[in-house]
Amino acid sequence: MPDAKKTEKIKHRYNRIAKLYDVVEKPMENMFSKHRKEMLRNACGNVLEVGVGTGKNFHYYPDNVEVTAIDFSPKMVKIASEKAKDLKNIKDVLEMNVENMTFADNTFDTVVTSCVFCSVPHPVKVLKEIKRVCKNGGKVLMLEHVKSNKPVLAPFMDILNPVPFHLYGANINRDTVDNLRKAGFKNIFVEDLWLDILKLITIRNDK
Numbered sequence: 671m672p673d674a675k676k677t678e679k680i681k682h683r684y685n686r687i688a689k690l691y692d693v694v695e696k697p698m699e700n701m702f703s704k705h706r707k708e709m710l711r712n713a714c715g716n717v718l719e720v721g722v723g724t725g726k727n728f729h730y731y732p733d734n735v736e737v738t739a740i741d742f743s744p745k746m747v748k749i750a751s752e753k754a755k756d757l758k759n760i761k762d763v764l765e766m767n768v769e770n771m772t773f774a775d776n777t778f779d780t781v782v783t784s785c786v787f788c789s790v791p792h793p794v795k796v797l798k799e800i801k802r803v804c805k806n807g808g809k810v811l812m813l814e815h816v817k818s819n820k821p822v823l824a825p826f827m828d829i830l831n832p833v834p835f836h837l838y839g840a841n842i843n844r845d846t847v848d849n850l851r852k853a854g855f856k857n858i859f860v861e862d863l864w865l866d867i868l869k870l871i872t873i874r875n876d877k
């Protein structure tokens with residue numbers, strides 16, 4: 671499938687689920703919220719959040735940061751913008767594709783992603799874009815689920831993958847840590863939060 675068509679298809683799936691997203695994800699959120707909090711206490715300065723969805727992270731940012739959030743789904747952006755209205759540290763919520771961001775090189779002190787790399791159509795390309803817009807010595811903070819390395823789980827996740835992909839546009843068998851290396855990141859610190867599937871990844875962006 672051509673790249674542009676693949677992107678449109680995934681965008682369409684997130685537009686379709688946007689209104690129901692918080693309800694559908696609620697059972698997972700009990701586990702996720704504490705990890706969001708843990709990750710975001712390390713955010714500092716001028717922050718970019720990519721694939722913001724409905725803005726689930728907004729309440730966990732420290733007061734003294736300034737967040738710009740982007741998503742390519744206009745329906746997600748609309749919901750996140752509503753949530754941001756009363757929050758002084760959320761500066762902008764913009765409709766933008768993370769594959770081709772309009773920000774200048776070295777703009778952000780921190781880049782944040784949560785549950786985004788299951789769904790971005792071209793993960794290595796996106797990670798290179800993140801590397802570009804993040805300052806030298808800046809941080810990339812990621813809360814991501816990936817494919818397990820365990821011999822029983824790994825093939826099972828491959829078999830199951832078409833189900834979330836067709837519902838959401840989300841893959842459960844991505845190797846995000848390997849993709850980070852492919853994109854040129856070096857200082858990658860990985861903490862397993864649930865089995866070897868849910869990970870808190872902290873990266874220092876040395877250029």
Ligand SMILES: C[S@@+](CC[C@H](N)C(=O)[O-])C[C@H]1O[C@@H](n2cnc3c(N)ncnc32)[C@H](O)[C@@H]1O
Binds near residue numbers: 722723769
């Ligand atoms: C699984 S949701 C996660 C939302 C949010 N980060 C969270 O933690 O709940 C993935 C989000 O990434 C967005 N997304 C996927 N690919 C994107 C791209 N290329 N550019 C911008 N946003 C993208 C989707 O529209 C969706 O809102």
